[in-house]
Amino acid sequence: MTDTDLSKPPRILVLGTGGTIAGAGAGARGTGAAYRPGGLSLDVLVGHLAALGLEADLHPQEIARIGSQDIGFAEWQALHAACSAANADPAIDAVIITHGTDTAEETGLLLDLTLPTTKPVILVGAMRPADAVGADGMRNFANAVKVAGDPQAAGRGVMLVMGDAVLAARDARKAATSAIDAFRSFPRGPLARVTPATLDWFGPAHRVGEAARYAFPAALPRTAILTAGAGMDALPVEALLGIGVKGIVLAGMGQGNAPRVVLEALSACAAAGVPVVRAARVDEGLVDRNVEVDDDALGLVAARALGPARARMLLMVLIANGITDPRQVQAAFDAG
The missing domain is CATH 3.40.50.40 (Rossmann fold)
Incomplete structure (x- = not known):
């Protein structure tokens, strides 16, 4: 955002793909283990987030409602096209992508390699479905909004927000099957720590003004x-x-x-x-x-x-x- 935009809430494009963050079916008491990824629409998720009173202007666009184990080239192509359009749109300040955690590292790296660093692009997911006891999705989502709206978020490449940490997509990987803090960052540590109220960057933006490293492919080879x-x-x-x-x-x-x-x-x-x-x-x-x-x-x-x-x-x-x-x-x- 420019200095003249700081008085306005950030305008954020939210791209939904499904995943556990939109999962439902944990049972009447929220204690069941089975659930359906993408069971909730993106509009419902954004509505829950809006009820928190965050200072952000959110614009949802649903790409898919699937578990991320089923994500593939069609979804990646749609995500890249939407992110590219947002980069070219002066009315959009940042992009958040709700995504399943199983393949978030693949999607994150693909976008990191093929998008410029002009505006923040942030993946966010959850380890527990939305209707489970102790669901982490809304906190992670609120944290992603906090990051997306910060002027210092640009120039850091694609990021992943999970478990109160901001990770570079290049470094992030899922290291546990179900732990609430399932993601790790290697060889570099987290870029920042975040809560819905606070954001502390651990260093300056290191990729300011970078163009896309590679062209987005017309197809991906086997x-x-x-x-x-x-x-x-x-x-x-x-x-x-x-x-x-x-x-x-x-x-x-x-x-x-x-x-x-x-x-x-x-x-x-x-x-x-x-x-x-x-x-x-x-x-x-x-x-x-x-x-x-x-x-x-x-x-x-x-x-x-x-x-x-x-x-x-x-x-x-x-x-x-x-x-x-x-x-x-x-x-x-x-x-x-």
Whole structure:
């Protein structure tokens, strides 16, 4: 927002995709475990938020009402188009996307890679459905509004607001299946702490005025994650080639390792023009080049700080943008 806008409530486009934040069906007492993601419409969610009396002008636009395990290219394309339109609209100050938590890290990274940093774009979700005891969705939503309306929120890339923390989409990952504080940030910590009443940034905006890093793809190539396990052979690699994958991410042991026969098969893929990125199946840590695996000799790429899910998303965007040479792919992963 410009200085002249500070006296007015921020005008925020709210894009809904469903997820647990819009979930319903926890039972009459709100204690049931089962629920339906996206059971509540975005208008109902925004209405609940408006009842809190927040100083914000919210404009809902429903993209989907699904669990985020079912999100795909059609929804990503619609989200990107809506965010791009909001960036070009001087009447819109920020965008909030309500989203399921299972794939929030993939959607967040895709948008972070393909949108400029002109206006804040914030994903928000919940770990408990809206009608459950101790539901966290409205607090997270109110926190997202607090972030979206802050003049210092621009220039930080796409963000995720969960559990009173503001995380950069590049760093955020879901690290627990059901804990209320399920998201972690690596290698950098949270950008800020937030409540509906307070917001404390931990540093200045670091991406002010950045253009989109990559063009949003016309389509995403078939790219697979292969999880390494003790005693496995090369047949899964051959099977992936048989279905026409254009890229492979290895969710490897330790620092992205795998049995020798698997690495040799993956090296053959790389030699045939199918980029291969080594990530780790462990929860956190860097995957460096040439530590236990000779990446230079095998033609492989080290994922660095990205886990398998986000590594796959970055690899898909790179391939769609015509970037397949291992050295160029490595440079993109190193960029952090």
